[in-house]
Amino acid sequence: MTQRLDKQQLRELAIAVSLPAGANPSPATVDRGFGLPTGLYLATVALYLGFIGVMAASFLNPELAIPMVIFAGFVVFAFALAGYWPRMKPANDTAPPDWAQFRARGIETSSGRLTAGEATVQVLLLPVLILGWGLAVAVIVALR
Structure with a gap:
């Protein structure tokens, strides 16, 4: 977790490293992967676009x-x-995991490790609820 450090505590913890003249620091490698398979992103996009489609068809x-x-366009972009x-x-050397890796490892979040099923529910819960809300509105409009 995080904690607030005042300037004195920060000075005690800080370590300054100087490179010799002419030395090139190694390029940084950054992990920007989200740790989820591509299929979950595609399912999320499909659910949001499904909601827009239901609204367009209803009205x-x-x-x-x-x-x-x-x-x-906003959703796609x-x-x-x-x-x-x-x-x-x-x-960035990391690649998104395939479904087998995702099922085997799950995903580490800031609140702890989640299994693949738990992570899938967390990722898709909001888009499914939004699509369900759109379908409920469509039924109300159709019965009106």
């Missing part, structure tokens, strides 16, 4: 075509940006 109105396309994040420099 068939030509005036809503452009806003729905914009909403869908947001997840595409997150897909590019692990590929940024400095080099």
Whole structure:
């Protein structure tokens, strides 16, 4: 966990290292992987786009075509940006795990280790609830 350090405590813990003249520090390797298989991201995108599709079908109105396309574009672009994040420099040597690795190892979170099933539920819970809400609205609109 984290704790607040005042300046004196920080000075006691700090270690300064100087490189010799002309020395090149080794390039940093950064782990930007999220530790989840790609299929979970695709399922999340599909559920969000499904919600937008249900809303577009429920309120068939030509005036809503452009806003729905914009909403869908935001979802696609947001997840595409997150897909590019692990590929940024400095080099990232980690690759997303496949399903077998994910099932075997699970994932480490800030609140502890989760099994693959628990992590899948956490990742997909909100998109499933949003899609369910959209379907409930669609039923209300259809019965109106």
